[in-house]
Amino acid sequence: MMDETEADADEEAWLQLRPVEPLPSQCCGSGCSPCVFDLYHRELARWEAARASKDRSLLSGEESQSCPSQLSPETFLAFRISAMDRLTEDTYRVRFALPRNCQLGLRPGQHLILRGKVDGLEIQRAYTPISPANAEGYFEVLIKCYPTGLMSQYVKSWSTGDTAFWRGPFGDFFYKANKYAELLMLASGTGLAPMVPVLQSITDNAEDETFVTLVGCFKTFEGIYLKTFLQEQARFWNVRTFFVLSQENSLEKLPWSYREKTRFGRLAQGLIEELVGSCRRKPFALVCGSAEFTKDMARCLLRAGLAEDSYFLF
Numbered sequence: 001m002m003d004e005t006e007a008d009a010d011e012e013a014w015l016q017l018r019p020v021e022p023l024p025s026q027c028c029g030s031g032c033s034p035c036v037f038d039l040y041h042r043e044l045a046r047w048e049a050a051r052a053s054k055d056r057s058l059l060s061g062e063e064s065q066s067c068p069s070q071l072s073p074e075t076f077l078a079f080r081i082s083a084m085d086r087l088t089e090d091t092y093r094v095r096f097a098l099p100r101n102c103q104l105g106l107r108p109g110q111h112l113i114l115r116g117k118v119d120g121l122e123i124q125r126a127y128t129p130i131s132p133a134n135a136e137g138y139f140e141v142l143i144k145c146y147p148t149g150l151m152s153q154y155v156k157s158w159s160t161g162d163t164a165f166w167r168g169p170f171g172d173f174f175y176k177a178n179k180y181a182e183l184l185m186l187a188s189g190t191g192l193a194p195m196v197p198v199l200q201s202i203t204d205n206a207e208d209e210t211f212v213t214l215v216g217c218f219k220t221f222e223g224i225y226l227k228t229f230l231q232e233q234a235r236f237w238n239v240r241t242f243f244v245l246s247q248e249n250s251l252e253k254l255p256w257s258y259r260e261k262t263r264f265g266r267l268a269q270g271l272i273e274e275l276v277g278s279c280r281r282k283p284f285a286l287v288c289g290s291a292e293f294t295k296d297m298a299r300c301l302l303r304a305g306l307a308e309d310s311y312f313l314f
Contacts (some may be wrong), residue, residue, distance in 0.1 A: 029186035071105055076115050078164040080159055082138065088223050091144045092155065096164065101137040108133045110176045112126040112168035116154035125151045132200050142225060144190045173312050175201060178314065181281035183212035186267065186297050188289025192216055192225055194314050195286060203236045211280050212239045216269050217289070219247040221254055272300040285311035288291070
């Protein structure tokens with residue numbers, strides 16, 4: 001039997017192994033399952049069981065991985081930054097390397113959780129890869145930095161060769177070829193991200209005859225992300241792209257190729273009804289942007305005649 005001193009030391013050792021409850025800042029707020037708090041309660045239950053049986057091996061919970069890059073919703077994995085491109089004044093396209101030409105394993109439109117640390121405070125945010133779902137050896141994300149954002153401070157500190165930690169995948173939208181007659185994609189700013197892999201999966205598949213109408217909302221023409229990619233996609237027979245610019249007011253200042261497919265102001269009810277009416281087939285809408293944008297688009301789509309099961313809000 002242990003004496004009192006040994007018992008106290010053993011108790012202290014177990015308390016040091018007790019999982020630490022996450023801070024509110026460690027939740028990305030995207031409704032992920034499992035959430036960081038779900039993981040905490042799961043680890044706490046594992047700790048309590050191990051403590052009761054005095055078996056520390058129960059704490060590991062490790063699983064083998066067939067590929068070093070194999071994702072897990074519960075465990076953060078390290079990925080090396082292989083390239084960083086500044087697309088606009090505040091937005092970056094960041095490429096992460098995958099070992100041995102592995103694929104990331106996400107379905108088009110699913111997202112990951114990035115973990116960062118600033119001034120000792122751990123934070124987590126959700127980002128959707130924009131690389132093709134079948135990309136080998138890498139994945140890319142689109143990240144907008146904000147002046148007062150904690151994660152933005154972390155991202156701005158990155159350099160090529162640094163390591164970042166991700167877990168996933170998450171997301172409830174699963175695209176299947178030819179499931180929808182036409183997709184109406186409504187994206188604001190970096191809300192373009194989940195549309196990119198879905199769109200590319202359609203145009204990469206010669207047997208997928210889904211029509212796509214993509215509407216990108218940005219402040220200025222210079223602020224449009226991935227112009228070259230979007231122009232290339234618009235050359236496909238089944239793809240149309242439109243742009244709504246809130247801080248522009250002159251078509252003459254735009255390149256000729258953009259003038260017929262650009263509107264000024266905000267994406268509102270009238271234009272939504274026009275877009276829905278111009279769809280070649282009955283559309284299913286995908287919406288991604290700020291919380292305000294998403295709420296407004298849902299309301300506009302309902303008023304335009306779409307049922308609640310005819311759109312998905314990222």
